[in-house]
Amino acid sequence: MKRIRSHVKKGDLVVAIAGSDKAKSGKVLQVYPGTQRALVEGLNFIKKHMKPTQDNPEGGIIEREASIHVSNLKVTKDAKGSKPSRDDKKKEESE
Numbered sequence: 001m002k003r004i005r006s007h008v009k010k011g012d013l014v015v016a017i018a019g020s021d022k023a024k025s026g027k028v029l030q031v032y033p034g035t036q037r038a039l040v041e042g043l044n045f046i047k048k049h050m051k052p053t054q055d056n057p058e059g060g061i062i063e064r065e066a067s068i069h070v071s072n073l074k075v076t077k078d079a080k081g082s083k084p085s086r087d088d089k090k091k092e093e094s095e
Contacts, residue, residue, distance in 0.1 A: 004033050004034070006038075009031065010028055010031055012027070013078070014026065014027075014038075014076060015074050016073060019072050021044055025042075025076065028040055035067075038073060039068075043065060043068055044068045046064060047062070048064055049061055050062055
């Protein structure tokens with residue numbers, strides 16, 4: 001399988017530019033290059049139905065982050081998305 005390069009790296013601050021979490025920001029926790037998806041803190045919450053186990057005897061419904069496609073993310077320096085992204089900074093330096 002060919003390795004695909006992504007503009008999103010672990011630890012980057014990103015802003016969602018599409019989807020139900022549009023304009024929300026968070027820190028990238030993990031990147032999955034094979035599927036071109038990323039796990040972002042505070043974005044794309046899903047409800048997962050958990051069976052009772054020894055660790056969680058009651059089971060129930062928990063909310064957790066799900067991965068989001070990297071095409072729906074924009075790298076930013078500021079959590080609010082007002083500062084230039086990594087790509088914008090490269091363009092300024094080359095001019």
